[in-house]
Structure formats: structure tokens, C-alpha cells
Amino acid sequence: PQALPEPFRIKMVEPLALPSRDTRETALRASHYNMFQLKSRDVYLDLLTDSGTGAMSKAQWAALMNGDESYAGADSFYTLKKTLQELLGFDHFLPMHQGRAAEHVVFSSLAREGDLIPMNMPFDTTRAHIFQARAQPLSCVVEEAYQPEVDAPFKGNVDLSKLEAALAQHPHSRRIPLVMVTVTNNSGGGQPVSLENLRACARLTRARGIPLFLDAARMAENAYFIQQREASCRNLTCAQILRRMMDCADAITVSCKKDPLVNIGGLVAMRTEALYYQLAPRTILHEGYLSYGGLAGRDLEALAIGLREMVDEEYLAHRVSQVRYLGDLLTEAGVPILRPVGGHAVFIDAGAFLPHIPQRCYPADVLSVELYREGAIRGVGLGALAFEDTDPVTGRKKLPRLELFRLAIPRRAYTNHHMAYVAKCVAAVHQRRASIRHGLKLVQDSPVPGLSHFVARLEPT
Numbered sequence: 020p021q022a023l024p025e026p027f028r029i030k031m032v033e034p035l036a037l038p039s040r041d042t043r044e045t046a047l048r049a050s051h052y053n054m055f056q057l058k059s060r061d062v063y064l065d066l067l068t069d070s071g072t073g074a075m076s077k078a079q080w081a082a083l084m085n086g087d088e089s090y091a092g093a094d095s096f097y098t099l100k101k102t103l104q105e106l107l108g109f110d111h112f113l114p115m116h117q118g119r120a121a122e123h124v125v126f127s128s129l130a131r132e133g134d135l136i137p138m139n140m141p142f143d144t145t146r147a148h149i150f151q152a153r154a155q156p157l158s159c160v161v162e163e164a165y166q167p168e169v170d171a172p173f174k175g176n177v178d179l180s181k182l183e184a185a186l187a188q189h190p191h192s193r194r195i196p197l198v199m200v201t202v203t204n205n206s207g208g209g210q211p212v213s214l215e216n217l218r219a220c221a222r223l224t225r226a227r228g229i230p231l232f233l234d235a236a237r238m239a240e241n242a243y244f245i246q247q248r249e250a251s252c253r254n255l256t257c258a259q260i261l262r263r264m265m266d267c268a269d270a271i272t273v274s275c276k277k278d279p280l281v282n283i284g285g286l287v288a289m290r291t292e293a294l295y296y297q298l299a300p301r302t303i304l305h306e307g308y309l310s311y312g313g314l315a316g317r318d319l320e321a322l323a324i325g326l327r328e329m330v331d332e333e334y335l336a337h338r339v340s341q342v343r344y345l346g347d348l349l350t351e352a353g354v355p356i357l358r359p360v361g362g363h364a365v366f367i368d369a370g371a372f373l374p375h376i377p378q379r380c381y382p383a384d385v386l387s388v389e390l391y392r393e394g395a396i397r398g399v400g401l402g403a404l405a406f407e408d409t410d411p412v413t414g415r416k417k418l419p420r421l422e423l424f425r426l427a428i429p430r431r432a433y434t435n436h437h438m439a440y441v442a443k444c445v446a447a448v449h450q451r452r453a454s455i456r457h458g459l460k461l462v463q464d465s466p467v468p469g470l471s472h473f474v475a476r477l478e479p480t
């Protein structure tokens with residue numbers, strides 16, 4: 020396996036240290052075996068998330084000084100507005116403090132009790148916000164998304180017959196206020212959605228007058244995969260492909276902490292003034308005035324630059340090759356990972372890695388604990404603890420179909436050598452997997468549905 024060399028050099032250094040074995044054991048107990056409760060100083064390589072953890076460029080740091088901190092109508096707002104018009108083609112937008120704020124504003128403004136929200140797959144906070152609106156998400160992703168070992172180019176695609184069947188309910192038995200497609204599909208392994216599939220979703224939703232939203236947190240990585248894998252797009256730049264993806268959507272929600280390369284920020288962008296004004300009241304109530312939405316003017320400046328940097332071809336080629344490099348090293352070591360490797364993370368099939376630990380004992384989270392123990396590396400379990408469903412009618416618990424352990428790679432922050440260290444540690448855990456006897460049990464849960472993994476206290480069984 021090989022990765023492209025880093026297309027940047029390091030200007031400022033953040034020292035890291037490997038904590039001792041004793042420190043790690045103490046930290047595990049103190050965190051109640053929950054990676055979200057670890058102190059970052061006790062972590063060597065932090066692959067908990069690729070969200071807000073990337074490195075800004077020198078152009079972004081320089082732009083902070085241009086921040087206009089006016090309450091209303093700041094220059095920084097108009098700089099960002101122009102960028103979004105030029106890059107994505109949306110005439111209207113609302114800044115938000117991060118992606119889940121965009122989800123809150125969208126779902127609390129547009130969804131009502133009993134509504135259905137068809138998606139490819141919802142990520143954790145998206146799902147929790149749909150529940151908060153007393154609506155129900157419906158996964159319409161293609162079947163291959165649930166088959167980690169099946170190598171297919173666009174495992175984030177929407178199954179159009181599932182979507183069509185869902186849409187047929189509107190407005191008779193269930194109201195559908197919007198359809199949302201996540202690019203790339205985080206819950207299903209950072210897998211891309213093809214341009215052809217996005218266009219087909221747009222045709223279906225437009226025919227019924229239902230708005231199509233994209234959750235576009237990882238839109239640039241999705242565009243890169245389209246360039247590499249969709250024959251009709253081979254000769255287009257990632258920026259051109261991105262624009263074609265956006266042309267399918269009526270609106271987008273974005274966690275700008277991912278592809279747009281900032282440490283904090285989010286937005287909703289839309290085509291019509293009508294939608295803008297539907298979302299404006301809750302933005303003012305919960306985020307801030309319409310021209311800053313919970314961010315500082317300097318944040319808006321850094322974001323305007325990050326949005327342009329995210330479609331740089333060399334940056335994207337390295338980014339995706341670094342993640343794939345880690346995945347290929349793991350495959351070479353015999354570790355069962357979700358194939359093909361996604362855009363922002365390597366997802367280990369924890370069910371296949373620890374087949375002797377039942378899913379209700381949280382194998383993905385057991386793997387988190389063991390990898391931290393092995394090499395002070397922090398990943399995140401995305402399995403039963405994060406995604407268990409309660410049937411709205413029977414109240415019965417339903418385990419999710421995927422039990423994944425995610426190693427998310429922050430952007431421009433770690434080197435290819437770090438990836439080799441991660442692979443070595445995962446391989447060491449894999450070697451001793453049969454001796455991992457204990458599962459985990461939940462001793463304290465979240466009172467709010469969908470948030471267990473963030474706050475749970477766990478104990479070895």
C-alpha cells in the first residue's frame with residue numbers, strides 16, 4: 020500500500036506524547052470506557068472524528084484579521100455569500116454555529132409530528148433532531164450499504180424504488196416535508212453518492228413538489244469519488260462536479276467542520292427566498308442574527324477560504340489516498356474493514372472482528388477500548404450503542420444492521436507515518452482478538468433518544 024506525499028509542509032507544531040500503559044488504564048476507568056469522556060491529553064492519535072479537527076491553511080489564518088464583527092450586515096457575511104453563489108450556486112444562505120444547528124433549524128421549522136423523512140442514511144445528530152421534531156427518519160440506502168465486504172463504487176446511493184415507495188405515501192398516509200441525501204454517507208462508511216443517483220432523486224422529488232436537501236458536510240470528497248468512478252465525469256474538475264451535485268438540490272445543510280476546513284461553523288443554503296424566510300425565525304432565536312448565525316465575523320472569513328480550498332485537486336487526491344492507505348494496510352493485515360475505503364475514515368467491521376462478542380455487548384465500543392489500550396489511539400464505535408432503534412409502535416428495541424468502529428482522519432493534521440502506526444496497533448489488537456473476552460454493558464444511559472453513545476457510562480461484562 021502507498022499514499023501520495025503530503026501536498027503541504029508543517030508551519031506550526033503541536034506536540035503529541037504517547038501516555039504510559041498505566042495512564043491509559045486509569046484514563047479508561049475514569050472515562051467509564053466511553054471515548055467521548057477521555058481527556059484529549061491522554062490520547063496520542065485522535066481519530067474520534069474528522070469534525071473541526073483539521074488544520075487551517077496560512078490563508079485562512081491570515082483571513083481571520085479581516086473579520087468584520089458588526090452585528091448586522093457585516094462584510095464577512097457578504098464575502099461568504101459571494102463564495103457560496105460562485106462555488107455552489109445558491110443565492111441565499113443562513114450561517115449556523117455548526118451542522119447540528121442547521122439540522123435543528125431545518126427540522127424544527129419544517130417537520131411535524133408523524134412526518135416521515137426519507138434519507139439514504141441519517142447520521143447520529145441528524146437522526147436525533149428528526150426524533151426531536153417527533154418525525155421518523157427512513158433509511159432508503161441501497162442494499163450493498165449493509166454488506167461491508169461488497170466492493171461497489173457508490174454504496175451511499177439511494178435505492179430509488181425504496182424512495183419511490185416512500186414518496187407514494189405523501190400526502191395520503193404520511194406527510195413528507197423533505198427528502199435528505201447525505202454526501203458522503205457517513206453512517207454507511209463515508210461512501211459516495213453518484214451524480215446519476217442524485218439526479219434521479221431530484222427527478223422523483225420534483226415530480227411530487229417535495230424539496231430535496233443534501234447533507235453536504237463531505238461534499239468535496241463525494242465530488243472527488245464521482246470524478247474517479249463515474250465515467251461521464253472523468254474529465255470534469257471536482258469544482259465542476261460539485262456544482263452539478265448542488266444543481267440537484269433545493270437546499271443543503273452543511274457542517275463546515277468537515278470538508279470546508281474550519282474548526283467551527285455550519286450553514287443552510289437554499290434557492291428560494293421563501294425557504295430562507297421559513298428558516299429565518301428559528302435562526303434568530305437559536306443561533307444569532309441572520310448575517311452571523313452564532314459565528315464570529317472572522318469565522319465567516321476563514322470559512323469562505325476553506326470552501327475554495329476543499330476542492331483543490333491535489334489536496335483531495337492526497338486526502339483520499341491517505342485514508343485509503345490506512346484501509347489498505349489494514350486489509351493487508353487481514354483486518355475486516357468496510358470496502359471500499361470511504362472518504363474521511365476507515366470503518367472496521369467490528370462484528371466480524373469480534374464475532375464472539377454479541378452485538379448487545381457493543382463490539383464496536385469494545386474495539387474502541389482495546390485500540391486505546393494498545394496504542395492510545397481514539398476512534399469511535401458506530402454500532403448498537405449509537406444506533407439502536409426503539410420501534411415507535413411496539414416500543415421494542417431493534418439492533419442496527421451495521422456494527423462499525425470508525426477511525427476518522429482529521430484533514431491536513433496527521434502524516435502518512437501516523438497512519439502506519441495506527442495500522443500497526445490495529446493489527447496487534449487483531450492478533451490477540453480471541454483473548455478479548457469481555458463485552459461492555461450500559462450502566463448509565465442518555466434520557467434523550469439517539470444520544471446514548473455521547474454520554475453513556477459503560478462497564479466490562
Ligand code: F0G
Pocket residue numbers: 067068069070117118119120142144145201205234236274275276284285427
Ligand atoms: N451531518 C453529518 C453527515 C455529520 O457527519 C455530522 C457530524 C453532522 C451532520 C453534524 O454536524 O458536528 O457540525 O454539528 N459528524 C461528526 C462526526 C460529529 O464525527 O462524524 P456538527
